[in-house]
Amino acid sequence: MDVFPDFSGVGGASDLRAIVGALLMFVLIIAVLMVIVCAIVWAIASANGNYHAATRARSGLWVALGAAVLAGAAVAWLNFLLDIGTHL
Numbered sequence: 001m002d003v004f005p006d007f008s009g010v011g012g013a014s015d016l017r018a019i020v021g022a023l024l025m026f027v028l029i030i031a032v033l034m035v036i037v038c039a040i041v042w043a044i045a046s047a048n049g050n051y052h053a054a055t056r057a058r059s060g061l062w063v064a065l066g067a068a069v070l071a072g073a074a075v076a077w078l079n080f081l082l083d084i085g086t087h088l
Helices: 013-047 051-087
Strands: none
Touching: 013 051
16 A cells, blocks of 8 residues: 655645755754854853853753754654655
8 A cells, every 4th residue: 555645636745845955954054053153152151260151052952952863853754754655
């Protein structure tokens, strides 16, 4: 039995796929830039003894890293589920 979603059944599915891909790209770029910025701020704040700013930067780093991982894993998870759907 072949089970696969019919992407042609929705009007404008290719446009929707392109929009989602572009949004995912922006999320990944912004998350990676925020990881870099937060790491720099964390290093500078720790070196200067500003532990409140260092704590905030460390929290921002973890949030940005989590966003990058979730955004990157979303494509792999969706492809995995679509692949499993064809083998059911």
